[in-house]
Amino acid sequence: MAKYKYGFFMPEDNVFKAKRGLDESVVRIISNIKKEPEWMLDNRLAAYQKFLKMKMPSWGADLSGIDFANIFYYVKASQKTEKNWNDVPADIKTTYDRLGIPEAEKEYLGGVKAQYESEVVYGSLMKRFSDLGIIFCGMDEALEKYPKLVKEYFGTLIPMGDNKFAALNTAVWSGGSFIYVPKNVKVDMPLQAYFRINSANMGQFERTLMIIDEGAFVHYVEGCSAPVYSESSIHSAVVEIFVKKGARCRYTTIQNWSTNVYNLVTKRAKVETDGVMEWIDGNLGSKITMKYPSVVLVGQRAHGEILSVAVAGRGQHQDAGGKCIHLAPDTTSRIISKSISMKRGRASYRGMIMMAPGAKNARSKVVCDALILDKKSRSDTYPVNKINESEVTLEHEATVSKIGEEQIFYLMSRGFTDHEAEAMIINGFIEPIVKELPMEYSVELNRLINLQMEGSVG
Amino acid sequence: MIEIKKMVVKVSGKTILDGINLTVKPGEVVAIMGPNGSGKSTLAYALAGHPKYEISNFQFPISNKKKKNNWIIKLDGKRIDDKSPDERAKAGLFLANQYPMSIPGLGIYSFLWQTWKKRSQISDFRSQKDPKVMSLVEFRKYVVELAQSLNLNLELLGRSLNDGFSGGEKKKMEILQMLVFSPKYLVLDEIDSGLDVDALKIIAQSVAKVAKEKNIGVLVITHYNRILKYLPADKVVILEKGKIIKTGGKKLAEEIEEIGYGKI
Numbered sequence: 001m002a003k004y005k006y007g008f009f010m011p012e013d014n015v016f017k018a019k020r021g022l023d024e025s026v027v028r029i030i031s032n033i034k035k036e037p038e039w040m041l042d043n044r045l046a047a048y049q050k051f052l053k054m055k056m057p058s059w060g061a062d063l064s065g066i067d068f069a070n071i072f073y074y075v076k077a078s079q080k081t082e083k084n085w086n087d088v089p090a091d092i093k094t095t096y097d098r099l100g101i102p103e104a105e106k107e108y109l110g111g112v113k114a115q116y117e118s119e120v121v122y123g124s125l126m127k128r129f130s131d132l133g134i135i136f137c138g139m140d141e142a143l144e145k146y147p148k149l150v151k152e153y154f155g156t157l158i159p160m161g162d163n164k165f166a167a168l169n170t171a172v173w174s175g176g177s178f179i180y181v182p183k184n185v186k187v188d189m190p191l192q193a194y195f196r197i198n199s200a201n202m203g204q205f206e207r208t209l210m211i212i213d214e215g216a217f218v219h220y221v222e223g224c225s226a227p228v229y230s231e232s233s234i235h236s237a238v239v240e241i242f243v244k245k246g247a248r249c250r251y252t253t254i255q256n257w258s259t260n261v262y263n264l265v266t267k268r269a270k271v272e273t274d275g276v277m278e279w280i281d282g283n284l285g286s287k288i289t290m291k292y293p294s295v296v297l298v299g300q301r302a303h304g305e306i307l308s309v310a311v312a313g314r315g316q317h318q319d320a321g322g323k324c325i326h327l328a329p330d331t332t333s334r335i336i337s338k339s340i341s342m343k344r345g346r347a348s349y350r351g352m353i354m355m356a357p358g359a360k361n362a363r364s365k366v367v368c369d370a371l372i373l374d375k376k377s378r379s380d381t382y383p384v385n386k387i388n389e390s391e392v393t394l395e396h397e398a399t400v401s402k403i404g405e406e407q408i409f410y411l412m413s414r415g416f417t418d419h420e421a422e423a424m425i426i427n428g429f430i431e432p433i434v435k436e437l438p439m440e441y442s443v444e445l446n447r448l449i450n451l452q453m454e455g456s457v458g
Numbered sequence: 459m460i461e462i463k464k465m466v467v468k469v470s471g472k473t474i475l476d477g478i479n480l481t482v483k484p485g486e487v488v489a490i491m492g493p494n495g496s497g498k499s500t501l502a503y504a505l506a507g508h509p510k511y512e513i514s515n516f517q518f519p520i521s522n523k524k525k526k527n528n529w530i531i532k533l534d535g536k537r538i539d540d541k542s543p544d545e546r547a548k549a550g551l552f553l554a555n556q557y558p559m560s561i562p563g564l565g566i567y568s569f570l571w572q573t574w575k576k577r578s579q580i581s582d583f584r585s586q587k588d589p590k591v592m593s594l595v596e597f598r599k600y601v602v603e604l605a606q607s608l609n610l611n612l613e614l615l616g617r618s619l620n621d622g623f624s625g626g627e628k629k630k631m632e633i634l635q636m637l638v639f640s641p642k643y644l645v646l647d648e649i650d651s652g653l654d655v656d657a658l659k660i661i662a663q664s665v666a667k668v669a670k671e672k673n674i675g676v677l678v679i680t681h682y683n684r685i686l687k688y689l690p691a692d693k694v695v696i697l698e699k700g701k702i703i704k705t706g707g708k709k710l711a712e713e714i715e716e717i718g719y720g721k722i
C-alpha cells in the first residue's frame with residue numbers, strides 16, 4: 001500500500017474488500033495485507049477463537065439486531081471513495097448545510113471522500129510534535145515503526161477476553177491512533193484525530209494505544225460532532241491508555257454516528273501514582289451505544305474523572321456511563337453523567353465504583369442527571385458499588401427532571417420562542433460537560449442539539 | 459396603551475378574574491392592590507400569556523373569541539390576547555415575576571445578550587444604547603453599570619440565571635433584565651415581596667426613573683402601600699374576589715394602609 005506523507009494512506013487503484021462475514025481466512029488476510037509481524041497474527045487468531053466462544057453480553061442494550069455474518073470486516077480505504085454524494089441520506093446532508101460545514105469536509109464526513117484535505121495544517125503540527133519527541137501516528141504505522149513499544153503494551157490493559165467485542169476488535173482491528181508522550185512533555189494544544197481523519201482512522205474496528213510517560217500531559221480529541229455517515233452497521237473500538245507517575249491525560253470523544261450503527265466501545269486507562277485521567281465523552285449518534293470509559297487507579301493519589309453527556313432521540317438507545325476501580329490508597333474519582341432523552345429515545349446510565357481492600361481513604365463521587373423531554377422517552381440508572389475497604393467515602397447523587405412549563409413560560413416572557421426556550425434549558429443542563437470541550441466542539445454540540453429538537457436530524 | 463376589556467380568566471375551569479376593565483397609558487403608573495386570593499397575580503400571568511390562564515370575554519363565549527371585534531387585551535391598538543408569551547414580549551410587554559425561575563447552566567451574560575439581541579430587532583426598542591454599535595465587550599460593561607445601579611452583587615453576574623440566588627437577588631435580577639429589555643409596558647408582580655427596605659427602595663426608584671425617562675407604562679401589583687412611596691402611582695385599583703371594587707388616586711393606597719382591605 002502506498003504511504004501518504006504523515007501517515008495517511010493514499011487511495012489506491014486496486015480495490016480490496018474482504019468477503020462478507022468472518023472466519024479465520026479473513027483474519028489472516030487482514031494481517032497479511034498489513035504485513036504484520038507473526039505475533040500480531042497469532043494474537044488476532046487467538047482473539048478470533050475467543051470471540052467465537054464468548055457470549056453476547058446478557059445486560060445492557062438490545063444487540064439482537066447485529067448480524068455478524070452480514071458485515072464486511074475489512075474494507076480498504078479506496079473502496080470507500082467509490083460512493084456517490086447522491087447516496088448520502090438527505091437528512092444528513094441537511095444537517096451539514098445547517099451546520100455550515102465546508103464542501104470538502106461534507107464529502108469526507110458523508111463517506112464520499114476518504115481523505116480530508118488538511119495535509120498542510122497537519123504537516124506543520126506534526127513537525128512541532130515530533131520536535132518534542134512525541135509519537136503520533138496511525139496504529140498500523142506504529143506496529144511497523146515501533147514494534148517493541150506496541151508489543152509491550154498492546155492488549156495488556158484490555159485483554160482480548162475482556163468482552164466479546166474486545167475480542168472481535170483484537171481479531172480484526174484496523175486503524176486507530178498511537179500516541180507516546182515522553183517524560184515531562186506537556187502538549188499545549190489538543191492532539192486532534194480530526195486533523196488526520198481518514199477512512200483508516202474512522203474505521204469500524206479502530207484500535208488506539210496511548211502511553212503518557214511520567215509528568216507528561218496530553219489532550220487527545222477524537223471523533224466529530226457532525227453526523228458521520230457509515231454504511232457498516234457495527235463500530236467496535238478499543239482504546240487503552242497508560243498514564244504514568246504524575247502524568248495527566250484528557251481524552252475527549254464526540255460520537256455522532258448515523259443511526260444505523262451499533263457503537264460498542266471498550267475504553268480503559270491505567271493510572272499510576274499522582275496521575276490523572278479524564279474521559280470526556282459525548283454520545284449523540286448511533287442506533288445503540290454501549291460505552292463505559294474506565295479508570296483503573298493503581299498508584300497512590302491517582303485521580304480519575306469521567307464526564308459524559310448522552311442524547312437519545314428517535315430509535316436510539318444510549319447505554320453509557322463509567323467505571324472507577326480504586327486499587328491504591330488516597331485515590332479519588334468522579335463521574336458526572338448527563339443524559340437527555342426525547343422522541344421515544346432511551347438513555348441509561350450504567351456505572352461501577354470498585355474499591356479494593358487496602359484502598360484506604362479512597363473517595364468517589366457519582367452524579368447522574370437525566371432530562372426527559374416527553375412522556376414517551378425513557379431514562380434509567382444502573383449504579384453498582386463494590387466496596388471492600390471500610391475507610392472510604394462514596395457519594396452518589398441522581399436526579400431525573402423534565403423541562404418545567406414554568407421555566408418555558410419564564411423564558412418565553414422574555415421574547416424567546418418555545419423551541420428557543422427549550423434549547424436554552426437543555427444547553428444549560430449539559431453546560432457542565434460542554435464547557436470542558438474544545439470550543440469548536442461545544443458550539444457545534446449546542447447547535448446540533450437544537451437541530452435535533454427541531455426534528456431535522458435523525 | 460394597554461387596554462383590557464371585560465376580561466374573564468379561568469384556571470382549570472375555575473373563574474379567578476371576572477370582567478376586568480383596565481387601561482395603562484404610556485408613562486402611567488397603575489397600582490393593583492388587593493388581599494391574598496383576590497386575583498392580582500392572575501392578572502399579571504393573563505397579561506403575559508401564561509398557558510394555564512384561560513382568557514375569555516365577559517360578553518362573548520370562548521368559541522367566538524377569534525372574531526375580530528371580540529378582543530380582550532390590546533397593546534398600542536393591536537390585539538395581543540390571542541398571541542403567545544414571546545409575541546407579547548416582542549410587542550413590548552415585560553413581566554417581572556413574583557417567583558423568577560432558575561435556569562442552571564444558562565450564563566447571565568449570555569442570556570442577557572440574547573435578550574438584548576432579540577429585543578433590538580424590534581423597531582421601537584427604547585434602550586439608550588444603540589444596539590447596532592454595541593459589541594459584546596461593551597455590552598458587558600453596560601450590564602455591569604446597570605447592575606451597579608441596582609446595587610447587585612457583581613459576582614452574581616458570573617453565575618447561571620437565578621441559580622442559587624436569594625429571593626432579593628432574584629428580584630434585582632428581574633429588574634436588571636427589564637432594564638436590558640427596555641419594555642414599553644412593565645408588569646411588576648409583587649416585586650416587593652420578600653425584599654428588605656433598602657432593596658425595595660433601590661428597585662422602586664430605579665423603576666420610577668426609567669419609567670419616566672422612557673415613558674413606560676407600569677402596572678404595579680402589590681399587597682402593600684410601601685412600594686408606592688418610591689414609585690408613586692397615578693391610579694390605584696382595588697381587586698377583590700376577581701373584581702375591581704374601587705378605583706382611585708394615591709390617597710386610596712394610603713387609606714388601605716391605615717384601615718385594611720376589609721373596610722374599603
